[in-house]
Amino acid sequence: MPYTAPVEQITFILNEVVGLPDVSRTEIFAEATAETVSAVLTEAGRIATDIIAPVNRSGDLTPARLENGALRSSPGFAEAFRALAEGGWIGLAANPEYGGMGLPQALNMAVNEMVASACLALQLNPMLTQGQIEALEHHGSDELKALYLPRLTSGEWSGTMNLTEPQAGSDVGALTTRAERADDGTYRITGQKIFITWGDSDVTRNVCHLVLARLPDGGKGTKGISLFMVPKLIPDQDGNPGIANDLRVVSLEHKLGIHGSPTCVMSFEGARGWLVGEEHKGMAAMFTMMNCARLGVGVQGVAQGEAALQQATSYAADRVQFGPIIRHPDVRRMLAISRAEIFAARSICLACAVAIDMARATEDKDWAARAAFLTPIAKAYGTDAGTRAADTAIQVHGGMGYIEETGIAQYLRDVRITSIYEGTNGIQAMDLVGRKFADGGAAATALLDEILDEAKAAQTDQPDLANQVWQAAETLRETTLDLIERDLPERFAGAVPYLSAFARVLGAHYHLLAATRGGSVTLARVHITRVLPQFAADLAAARAGLEDLEALDDALLLGQMAV
Template identity: 85%
Template structure:
């Protein structure tokens, strides 16, 4: 599969649409100059197109396999991963003290998008490793940091996240994995975890598992859970992989897509582990990794949309049916709306990452609140758009899109999981209307005020588009105030359409800003006149009465003709 990294588009969003240029003015990110940014993106783009993308199809056709208890990765994965690791790409935003580049998360997310466009199944490995790096940087002891961070950042070792159990999915507090204290300060971990992405690997020397487990005196629910580092091989005195730990891969899941990514059922059979953070406070440490992963997954959705759209556009330009089909109005509509959606979703993700960077560089609570607000939006909208655009790409191909040999279907199969893992998009929406509005809506209102002010400022240059954006943002503001007067269950009933509306308004605001700053005005018009209007239907659903849902008998949901 061919792929050309959209370096120019990413640079434009960073420099003209989000607040990335401010970062170079901070002490922490003084090296994030336009020259450095351009060089990083250009080199990462070459790697993604020339090294990573060529292994994508092989991973789909020859999935990861478990042979005699050992993991065999898909053809070409080991060499592609080695190129990624040796280039330092895993440590773009990691601490330089341990071998990282120390660059902004926004730049790291841009690099991750390109790598994920090349091969999502492979990119899942470094993405989770990066999340583990961040968790250790924030919560690990000095001993754990000095031992694990250099190996993870270099790509010699990889990291995983072990939360889910057969009876405990989103309800993490129901987990049964146990940990007991040992006399030497270590812990013994016993239990089973499922859906563990890259739970084993032959492309790295060691696999480092962050495992949630409960100590004997840990209370019920999430507050009694602790987090442990449980490596596949226990490091020896020199910090190299030593004896095998008491854990194993029971089986690999057979999945709809991302076949090259080994999704493992893991069994911890009295494995030795080391505490990360404090006892009984493991969720706080794990949430650091989960939040990083949520933004990363939103970026994956954008990545798959970009790759699928590139292939669909190329096909439409070459396919002749009474002329190239790219000239047919409906095909042109599909491609234009998809391109507009990708731009909006990419801008939201990069705005979220930049807010994280600004919060870290300045210590500003306002920037931290902005990042927290945007995280569920970036995750849900990025993945929803990923699925929508990949589905549209199949449609553009027509019957050939349904034929596996074209490769169009793989993007749709691969991206489908992104709306599910790292917290389903429904959970993201509930987080938005629940926790993220628990400040009385202060962070949301601050963002909407910026959109309203921006739309007013654009009136002279783009009066028609600016008016539509202003009206949409004002309606969203009014609906947000209405939701704040409702209890949580009532908010939850309309959470998904509310997040969709917020995403569309935010995407329209970014398109309007881009049009004012040298971006494509025709594309902005497509988004604002064709896509933004859907926000009204979303808000109508968000305001609908919970009683309507509660009135439906379960028998009706089962398809019976109940009264």
């Protein structure tokens, strides 16, 4: 079944569940009227459905490749990308001063979801470019902004993020790429980076690399790292791509999925770079891009889950085994739970985006704290829910799901990376119970207070559902206060199940809001009676601590000793 953008459901969630109208009432986002939002979502849905989705399969079957050092993208990718660029979709939330539309991130993330559902491998290109735009807007010099932002915003050039090295994955501070000051005010960058998404491209005129490197006087760890703009082609005095920089693609990775997205090993061989931000403070600038990307990856998880679920539902309606299998109770259970989780995950991601918009529009620290708190939840739960939905979609297909010709396996292969890149979901969970608890739990308890208040208000319309959500939120509050009192290793041992529990309660909250505002009461009941109860098991694991894990002998884990 071809993908069809779920414009109606996304519009409902934005307007009735997560508060986009509040964003539109601020001065900075006043142009995001109901009419504008509707027009943007409708047109983006059309492009995703009619132009982007048809190239998805070719990206899987005909991966990007290197020919004599030059990248060749999958069939149809260049034309599909051009539709995105020429339509202004890459710069939807970018600064109008540099050619962007200046619309809310919540609307941008909704559009990104539809494009990522249509073709994740292609959507990775504009997503990373949008993150680079965000980093340059906050940290770039006026000269860098003037040169790069108009071309990135228009899609004429694309952007990448270069952090990872063979010996330095999540431990970014262990990187060895070095930078040396040159007499002309630029820097010379030398080193190797791996896992660079769209590290080369033939769908844009230039590729702009943001590269982390250490100056000779940079201290150890992350505090001594600087960030540099290192273009593939050095712009001439008119801003046009000029001579080739001293960098190259060593190879492309052979991956489980997202075959159409070239994942590059990059070699910088004394390449010219321009400082972004201050020397030795590159991580602050890079985190701006990473945080934008983390929410974007959560949206990618939702996107792939949505696309897989659509195909599975269509297959179940057509497949006859003692009648259409969509009527079989277990198949219906699988589809219903997947739909409930995707709704919840989509709502969490868009609520996070709304918090980002409100923080920017109001400069209110409470909104900023909420956005920061929701980011790891959106990233982890969005990708976990999407992976579960894609896996379930294969199960719904039965034996045919294991046959590549049906195409359903691509969604599971493609979505699987989302729980790994831009910080694994384990790292997201540790961030949640680590940095995000540094305020003594203020952001967490403020959100839980809101859930409790809304559950009380919903008791008139939906008493049974509201009571379950209220009780779950109160139990989650108790565990939150308990974890805050523990030391970090104890928190980290239960971080993943704690994040899962918080996401399930938060998802139930958004389902309850939807049910009281014209949404599906039946879908809310599926989530609250079948998905939400798992939070109790999650919290039990979150409270279990570290002792039993540390007591396990490594030899037992290796299977080299008797139980």
